Amino acid sequence: MAGKPERSGKTLLRSAEHLATVVRGGCDVVWSLVLFNGWVFAMSWSGVFRAPFSEDASSLVLHGLWLTSLLVCTATLLVFLGLPGRWRTLRRAGVHLGTGCMAASAVLAALSHGFAPWGAALFVASALASGVGTGIMSAYWGRVITRYDVSTVMQFVAVGLAGAALVTLAVALVPPVAAHGLMVVLPLLLARSFVRAVGAEGFDGEAVGPAVKPADRAAAAERGRAVGGEAGEKTTVKPPVSKHLTLFLALAVVLGVSAGLLRELMDADVTLVQRAVVFGAATLGAAVMLLGSRVPSEGESFALFYRAIAFIAGAFIILTVVVQQAAYQSALALGLHTMGFMYFYGLMWVFCVLYAQQAADPMRVFVAGFFANQAGQIVGAWAGGGVQAFLGSASFMATASNAMIYVLLFAVIVLMAKLSAPVAMGMQEEDKPPTSLASEAGMALGCARATERFGLTPREAEILPCLVRGYDRGYIAEMLVVSPETVKSHTRHIYEKLGVHTRVELFNAVAACLGE
Template structure:
């Protein structure tokens, strides 16, 4: 039985609530709780739990970039969504019970177990969210990412504010809501729900990547890796700093919520309204759109944290908390950019999420390890100052030389071209009364994809593709692929 598309308002609500809970769970696993709470024993020992989660996620995302493992992992992701991600929640509560009942279990064994139990499903859920959000228009999905992230941070803030040790474990139940939202939004296809071993079809791609799109996506990934390194260095500083972790995290989450509110103001009073542009400039005198302004604001917040590290320490507030709030802002912008990468390169949001997050978390791991080495240097060397300087220079380099505001302006042009091509495809499909599958094949045919490649995209035979193409030619009143391409180009010129 085919699933009808959920109404736009219902889709937006489910996406915000579900993605917000997924973000809150991600923040919980990265920043709240530790199996080694107590006196400082050295950098690698203190941050082993975070490193284990990051490594598990980075490896999973790296595997997602290969076609064979990606198909199997997406089947596992859909299985997880089918059961509302309940196995993940139960496994984490089981680890908490083991720690409570057997306090002598080595903390490193628990940290490694948590890294595998939480890191792999987290990566799978993020890829599913990439697929769901990638199916919505960019102008709708980008504000949903910001609103959902603000909701997740607000949940973490209120939990952190509760003066009860270990209360954060209640957030381990959040994957249940994330899984419910994924099922409500159709992340699990009817075929995969009935037969989880069957490969899920790849979503149709809107366009083959242009040279400019490939170059911009490469710069986004490079900047992502460097931002990850800067954040890893800050994590190393946080592990060695003498301040209350919970007090600092409450500042981080509060500042991040305020950042999201400020970023959403760039979209106007109703960011999810029809006609609101999320990427393109709103007026002729603007160089970048709302997402570009959000990027600038996040870098400013992160840079302000670097400057304020020595100043805020004197009043009992950690500048690291401000830096991490800026990083969470950049993280939210990057999620939006990964969605756009999937659109403009024609490779889909799942692959762009895998590529982007693997670079981000690999960079964060490298930054943490480098920070651990710096912190362990002997003598009177000021490790904290060195880490702040390294992280600040890395973030500044990424902003000024890797993915700059000029690149953001160029990205707006590429997105406009992609949107125009998509609109042209929709006009042709509507006028010719193409079927759903024919409408999915049309963009690939217009970009010159071979029948063999189209068959690989949809896991169907070449003969089936040839049949669909003949029907498309007949309904559009053309006889060859070149005539179909000419028709598409005429539609784009008219738009």
């Protein structure tokens, strides 16, 4: 019995440390998440980007900006996936291009309502600019958020979702002129905060991490030979991507389909203001759920998705049972689905980071998760629009809802089979050795092996876990009661001994030691 209070005390202490990181070292990251997600959510749910067409137009036309932006964003992510590594680097000019496109999208959307002859062309241009901007920034997040450990990312994303929900409500409830002005200002603020968030590591092509002199590079090469490598070769071995990544990407597609499909089902039943209010409240609820969730690990990770699937399935059950809906019933279905989907959206950030940090190419794995989810939304929206053209509204709603319920049931069965596999083999989760740095045991083991392999001093061994977790220099100095210059000096020595230059490379080096 005495062990439980002790474990609870350690859990609370770790949570306090992570919260301190959010406040001290991650303010710019959190603020960037609020601004980025707030802009994207407001574009889709606030009603500010209404099409300058007749309300009698088809739902796909009325959703033109959202769907076109989603298509272009997904295509942009696909381009990032296919580019060589040197073309996917994080550039200051790229950040300004992405946020500039987002701001231009808001300007063009506002102008589309004021210039009737050019309304359609301006609206399409707004959608294209939005897709390019959000696609670039989504890809760049893969180079920034992966610097932090998974538990810190979960808190970052939860706070970011809560703030983004408030931004969406603010944009939806203020007068249209003020709303368009906010949508122009938000990307400009995002550019400033994102650049500040990247500043600790630097942009590619600029000074990134501690400077390494030629003599130090030679020493690193010599250490590489000492551990079995050849001169001039990197001493870090990147671990393979988790075998669970494919299942995660498939689930991202399925829940993306549910979001696109629900947008078609709910179009005629919920007003724009009602949709934004329900969306904001449900997203706040999802943020609270995310804060109360355990940090995922390799073995138990997929159990977290049951909550999201349960909420989404509940929404479609309501739509199936109540075909002739009253307004509150539509809002209830929308709220349930939104809470489940936004909870999954938050987990998607967390799991993209988890799998990216295990991969040789973190940015590509991170982008793949967002690509899968957005591709699913496109499939859901187009499938809903196509089926609705052949069926009546009532028949379409019942048919589509039942089909989605069966798909979600199949997803649950697959997840249950995946989670029960270790038990069926006679293995207990706690008996399995740590396979990633997401858990405290994995972090401790990986850092211990790296300390032994690269001959770190006791002080360097003390600082290494802090660097892997993403803590900044000031916070490490305060935690260890040393000067920031002392931390800087030890950090430089750690980078030299491991033969790395960035936090991502450092994380991969420690993860490689864990995988040995």
